[in-house]
Amino acid sequence: MTPLPRWAEIGLLPLVNVALALFFSGLVIALIGEDPFHALSVMLQGAFVYPGSLGYTLYYTTNFVFTGLAVAVAFHAMLFNIGGEGQAMLGGLGVALACLALDPYMPGIVVIPVAILGAAAFGAAWAFIPGWLQAYRGSHIVITTIMFNFIAAGLMVWLLSGLLRSGGQGSPQTRFFAEGAWLPRVHEILNAIGIKAASSPLNLSFIIALLACVGVWLLIWRTKFGYALRAMGHSPDAAAYAGIPVRRMTVIAMAISGALAGCMALNEILGVQHKLVLNFSAGYGFTGIAVALMGRNHPVGIVLASLLFGALYQGGGELDFEFKTITREMVLVIQGLIILFSGALANMMVPILIRAVGRRKADA
Amino acid sequence: MPELWIDILRILDGTLRLATPLILCAMAGLVSERSGVIDIGLEGKLLAGAFAAAATASLTGSAWLGLMMAIVVAMSLSAVHAFACITHRGEQIISGVAVNILASGLTVVIGIALFQQGGQTPPLGTDERFRPIALPLSETLSGVPYLGPLYAELISGHNLLVYVALMAVAVVWWMLYRTTFGLRLRAVGEAPEAVDSAGISVTWLCYRGVLIAGLLCGIAGAYLSTAHGAGFVREMSAGKGFIALAAMIFGKWRPGLALVACLLFGFLDTVAPRLQGVELPLIGEAPVALIPVLPYVFTVILLAGFFGRAVPPRALGTPYVKEH
Numbered sequence: 001m002t003p004l005p006r007w008a009e010i011g012l013l014p015l016v017n018v019a020l021a022l023f024f025s026g027l028v029i030a031l032i033g034e035d036p037f038h039a040l041s042v043m044l045q046g047a048f049v050y051p052g053s054l055g056y057t058l059y060y061t062t063n064f065v066f067t068g069l070a071v072a073v074a075f076h077a078m079l080f081n082i083g084g085e086g087q088a089m090l091g092g093l094g095v096a097l098a099c100l101a102l103d104p105y106m107p108g109i110v111v112i113p114v115a116i117l118g119a120a121a122f123g124a125a126w127a128f129i130p131g132w133l134q135a136y137r138g139s140h141i142v143i144t145t146i147m148f149n150f151i152a153a154g155l156m157v158w159l160l161s162g163l164l165r166s167g168g169q170g171s172p173q174t175r176f177f178a179e180g181a182w183l184p185r186v187h188e189i190l191n192a193i194g195i196k197a198a199s200s201p202l203n204l205s206f207i208i209a210l211l212a213c214v215g216v217w218l219l220i221w222r223t224k225f226g227y228a229l230r231a232m233g234h235s236p237d238a239a240a241y242a243g244i245p246v247r248r249m250t251v252i253a254m255a256i257s258g259a260l261a262g263c264m265a266l267n268e269i270l271g272v273q274h275k276l277v278l279n280f281s282a283g284y285g286f287t288g289i290a291v292a293l294m295g296r297n298h299p300v301g302i303v304l305a306s307l308l309f310g311a312l313y314q315g316g317g318e319l320d321f322e323f324k325t326i327t328r329e330m331v332l333v334i335q336g337l338i339i340l341f342s343g344a345l346a347n348m349m350v351p352i353l354i355r356a357v358g359r360r361k362a363d364a
Numbered sequence: 365m366p367e368l369w370i371d372i373l374r375i376l377d378g379t380l381r382l383a384t385p386l387i388l389c390a391m392a393g394l395v396s397e398r399s400g401v402i403d404i405g406l407e408g409k410l411l412a413g414a415f416a417a418a419a420t421a422s423l424t425g426s427a428w429l430g431l432m433m434a435i436v437v438a439m440s441l442s443a444v445h446a447f448a449c450i451t452h453r454g455e456q457i458i459s460g461v462a463v464n465i466l467a468s469g470l471t472v473v474i475g476i477a478l479f480q481q482g483g484q485t486p487p488l489g490t491d492e493r494f495r496p497i498a499l500p501l502s503e504t505l506s507g508v509p510y511l512g513p514l515y516a517e518l519i520s521g522h523n524l525l526v527y528v529a530l531m532a533v534a535v536v537w538w539m540l541y542r543t544t545f546g547l548r549l550r551a552v553g554e555a556p557e558a559v560d561s562a563g564i565s566v567t568w569l570c571y572r573g574v575l576i577a578g579l580l581c582g583i584a585g586a587y588l589s590t591a592h593g594a595g596f597v598r599e600m601s602a603g604k605g606f607i608a609l610a611a612m613i614f615g616k617w618r619p620g621l622a623l624v625a626c627l628l629f630g631f632l633d634t635v636a637p638r639l640q641g642v643e644l645p646l647i648g649e650a651p652v653a654l655i656p657v658l659p660y661v662f663t664v665i666l667l668a669g670f671f672g673r674a675v676p677p678r679a680l681g682t683p684y685v686k687e688h
Contacts, residue, residue, distance in 0.1 A: 032477035139667035147660040154657030325477050332469025344448035344459035
C-alpha cells in the first residue's frame with residue numbers, strides 16, 4: 001500500500017514502472033545500434049497483426065495466466081512460491097502418467113479430465129512439500145522451492161531418459177498420447193462452426209485458464225478461506241490470535257498455488273506437445289512472478305499482464321527474422337527490466353508521483 | 365605407484381576445479397546474507413562475470429583486463445540489487461530474480477552484437493586465459509612416492525583463480541570474525557537496530573556486504589570463462605550460482621563449513637560421470653541422472669532440521685526501516 005490515491009496506485013504507478021522498463025529496454029536496443037521504435041513495431045505486428053499471431057500470443061498468455069495465478073495465490077498469504085518451474089514440470093508428469101496409463105483403453109472424454117486432475121494433483125504435491133516444511137519444520141519456503149525446481153528438473157531427466165522414455169527414440173521424451181486425448185485447438189473449433197481462423201497452438205486450456213481466474217477471484221475474495229488467507233498475509237500473528245490455523249493454511253495455500261502452476265502443463269503438454277518432453281516450463285514459472293507483480297495479484301491484472309508477456313514472447317520471436325543483431329533473448333532483457341522496475345523498484349517512483357498527483361484523501 | 369592413488373588424486377583434483385566457482389559464489393552469498401540481504405542473484409552475476417571476462421579478454425587479449433571487467437560488471441549488478449533492496453527496500457527475492465533474468469538476456473544480446481557468433485565469444489588463446497601454475501619443485505618432487513604426485517597433481521598445477529578461491533575463504537573468515545567491519549556486518553544481519561543505535565550507518569554496511577558479493581561473483585565468472593573454460597558459452601553458469609547458494613546454506617552461513625559443502629558438491633559433480641553404468645550394491649545401476657540433484661536434496665533436508673540445524677541471520681530478508 002502506498003500513500004498514492006487509489007486510481008494512481010492501481011493505474012498510474014504500474015504504467016509508469018512498465019514505461020521505465022521499456023525505456024531502458026529501448027536504450028539497450030539503441031546501444032547495440034538498432035532502432036528501438038522499429039523493434040517495437042516489429043514486435044507489435046508479430047504479436048497481433050500477422051495471421052495466426054493473435055492465437056500464438058494467447059497461447060503464451062495461457063502459460064503466464066497459470067503461473068501468475070500460482071504466484072498470486074501464495075502471495076496473498078505472504079508466501080513466496082518461486083517453485084513454479086518445478087511444479088509445472090511435475091504437472092506435466094501428472095498429465096503424461098494419466099495419458100500413458102489410460103489412453104489405450106479410454107476415450108478422450110475420460111482421459112482429458114483425469115489428465116487435468118493429474119496436472120493439478122502433481123503440481124500441488126510438489127508445492128505441498130515446501131509448504132509443509134515451512135509450516136512444520138521451519139525451513140524457508142523461498143529456498144526450498146528454488147531447490148525443488150532443480151530437484152524436479154533432475155527427476156524429469158532421470159524419468160525421461162529411463163522409465164518413461166519411449167522405445168527406439170534417442171531423445172528423452174515419452175511416446176505421443178492418443179489423439180483423442182489432445183486438447184482441441186481453438187482454430188479447429190472456430191473453423192468447425194464456420195468462423196475462419198488461422199492455425200495456431202491456442203487450445204482449450206486458454207478457457208481453463210480463464211476459468212481458473214474466476215475460481216481464484218471467488219476463492220480469495222468471496223470465501224471464508226480467502227478471507228483467512230488474506231488476513232494471514234497481512235499479519236500471521238493476528239491471524240493466529242483470531243483462531244486461523246496458520247500452519248494448515250500455509251500448506252493448503254501452497255498446494256493450491258502448486259496446482260495452478262501444474263496446470264501450465266495442460267497448455268504445453270496436453271495442448272501442444274502431446275508428449276512429455278524436457279524443459280517445457282522454459283522459464284514461464286519465473287515469469288509468473290513478474291506477471292503476479294504487475295497484475296497486483298488480482299486475476300484481472302494477471303490476465304492483462306499475461307497478455308503483455310504473451311505479446312512480448314510472440315513478438316520477440318519476430319525479432320529473429322527482422323534483425324541481424326536483435327534476437328528473442330531481447331525479450332529476457334525486457335522481462336528482467338520489468339521485474340526490476342515493477343517488482344523490486346516498485347515504489348521508487350512513489351515520492352515523485354505524490355508530488356504530481358497528491359496523496360490519498362484519507363492520509364492528506 | 366598404485367593406480368588407485370593416482371585415480372583418487374585425479375578425482376580430488378577435478379573436485380577442486382569444479383568446486384572453485386562454487387566456493388567463490390558461496391563466499392559471495394555468505395557475505396551478502398550475513399549483512400541481511402538475500403542474494404539469489406549469484407547465478408546472474410556469475411554468468412554476467414563470465415561473459416564480461418571472456419568478451420574483454422577476447423577484445424583486448426588480456427586475461428587480467430577480463431578479470432577486472434568481470435568484477436566491474438558483477439559489482440554493477442550488485443549495485444542494482446543494493447539500490448533496489450537497501451535504498452528502496454524492495455523485495456530481495458524479486459530483485460535477485462530480475463538480476464538472473466537480465467544477465468541471461470543481456471549476455472546473449474550483447475554477445476551477438478559484439479561477436480555475431482550466436483551469443484558465444486570466440487575461443488580464447490593461451491595469453492587470454494589464466495594458465496596452470498606449476499608450483500616450485502613439483503617436477504623434482506614428483507618421484508617421491510605418494511606425496512610427490514599429491515603435490516604435483518592436486519596442490520600444484522592449478523590456475524591462479526583456484527588459489528584465489530581458497531584464499532577467499534580465509535579472507536572472508538578473517539574479515540567476518542577478526543575485524544571491526546566483520547563484527548558490524550554480522551551485527552547488521554542479526555540486529556540492525558542495535559547497529560543503528562550505535563551510530564553506524566546500516567545502509568552503507570549493507571551496501572558494502574552486497575558489493576563484496578559482486579566482487580567475488582565476478583572472480584568466479586572470470587574463472588568459468590577464462591580459466592576453467594576458454595571462452596563464453598550462453599548459460600554457461602548452468603545453475604552453479606544456485607548450487608553455491610545451497611552450499612552456503614548447507615554450510616550454515618559459515619565460511620569453513622561452506623567450503624566443505626562446496627567441495628562435497630564438487631566431488632559429486634566429479635564422480636557422477638565416472639559412475640555411468642556402474643552397478644552399485646542394493647541399488648543396481650547407479651542412477652547417474654539423479655546425482656546432480658543431491659546437493660539440493662541435502663540442503664532441503666538440512667534446512668528442515670532433520671540433521672543438524674541451519675539458522676539464517678535473524679534480519680535476513682527484512683529491509684531495515686529507521687525509527688523516527
